Amino acid sequence: MNEFKLPSSMNEEEKETLLSQLESLIDQTYSVEKEYIALTSAYNQLQSLIRQIIEALPNALWVLNDDGSVFLQNSEAESLDGLLDRIDSTLRESEVAFDSRFFLVKSSCNDSKTIISATDITEQKRKERLASMGQMAAHLAHEIRNPIGSIALLVSSLAKRVVPKNQPIVDEIKRSLFRVERIIKTTLMYSKGVHPVFTNISLSQLEKECQAAVESYSFMKDIHFHYLFEDATIRGDLGLLSLALQNFIFNAIDAIEESDEDEGNVSIRSETRGETIRFIIEDSGVPLENPDRLFEAFHTTKTKGHGLGLVLSRQIVEAHHGSIHIDTEPKRFIVSLPKS
Numbered sequence: 001m002n003e004f005k006l007p008s009s010m011n012e013e014e015k016e017t018l019l020s021q022l023e024s025l026i027d028q029t030y031s032v033e034k035e036y037i038a039l040t041s042a043y044n045q046l047q048s049l050i051r052q053i054i055e056a057l058p059n060a061l062w063v064l065n066d067d068g069s070v071f072l073q074n075s076e077a078e079s080l081d082g083l084l085d086r087i088d089s090t091l092r093e094s095e096v097a098f099d100s101r102f103f104l105v106k107s108s109c110n111d112s113k114t115i116i117s118a119t120d121i122t123e124q125k126r127k128e129r130l131a132s133m134g135q136m137a138a139h140l141a142h143e144i145r146n147p148i149g150s151i152a153l154l155v156s157s158l159a160k161r162v163v164p165k166n167q168p169i170v171d172e173i174k175r176s177l178f179r180v181e182r183i184i185k186t187t188l189m190y191s192k193g194v195h196p197v198f199t200n201i202s203l204s205q206l207e208k209e210c211q212a213a214v215e216s217y218s219f220m221k222d223i224h225f226h227y228l229f230e231d232a233t234i235r236g237d238l239g240l241l242s243l244a245l246q247n248f249i250f251n252a253i254d255a256i257e258e259s260d261e262d263e264g265n266v267s268i269r270s271e272t273r274g275e276t277i278r279f280i281i282e283d284s285g286v287p288l289e290n291p292d293r294l295f296e297a298f299h300t301t302k303t304k305g306h307g308l309g310l311v312l313s314r315q316i317v318e319a320h321h322g323s324i325h326i327d328t329e330p331k332r333f334i335v336s337l338p339k340s
Contacts, residue, residue, distance in 0.1 A: 228269035255285025
C-alpha cells in the first residue's frame, strides 16, 4: 500500500496545517457516517412502527400512487382481494357491497398519494335492518290486533251455534286464530321488551300452561307429548316463562311436522341441580339447521313461524337470570333458571 506523501515544496508549518485539516475532514466524515447510520436506523424503526400501526387497524387500508398502483396495504386489505377494484377513489365517502358484506369507504389525498380505508359495517347494517323490520312488524301487529280480536269473538259465538259436523272446522279456525294472536303478542313483546313480574310459581302451573297451549296449536301428525315436571317451585313470571317454554315446544312440533315420519315424540322435563332448575326439551323431528342463527331475529328456516319465537324465549330466560344451551346430538334445548 502506497504511503501518503506531502509535497516536498511545502514547509513544516504548511505540512502541519494540511495534516490538521485532513484529520478534521476525516473526523467529519466519520461523524457524517455515524449520523447516516443513525438516521437509517431511525427510518427503519419508523417504517416498522407505521407498518405495525397499519396492521393494528381493524379496517382495510390502501395507500395508492398517482397511477393507481398500490404503494402500501395492510393484511386486512390483502384478504379482501377484489374490493379495491369496486371502490371509486374520487368519492370522499361511500358504501360498497362486496362478497355479501357492506363496507364504509373513505378516501383522502395527501401530496402524491391517495389513502383509502374500508370498514366492515355488515353488522351495523343488519341491526339497522332488524330495527326497521321490528318497527314495521310492531306497527302491523297493532293494526291486525283489533280485527283479529273481533274475529275471535265471532268464532266464539259461532261455536255455540254450529252443528256438530261443522265443529272441526270451527276448532281449526280457533287454532289458526291462536297462532295469529300469538304472533301478534310475540311481536309486540319483542318491540317493547321483556319486563317480568316475579312471583312464586309451581312447576305444575307451568306444565298446565304448556298443555293448554299445545291443545290450541295446529298440527297434522300424530305427536306424543311427555311431560315430566318435578314437584317444585320457582321464582319468576308465570306468563313469560310459560310463553318461553311453549315456544320451544312449538318449535319441536314444527320440526316433527317437517320430518318424513308420520308420528313423533316431544318430551319436556325438569330436573333440579342445586339452586338451579333445568328444563330439557327434546323431539324426534328434523335436525337443527344453523344452530348459531336460531336466536337471530326474523331468521327462520321453517315453513311456519316468523323468526321471533326463540329470540323472545332467550330474552325471557335472560330476564330471569337464566341461560339456554343447545345440543345437536342428541337434539335438545336446555333452559337453566335459578330457583329464586
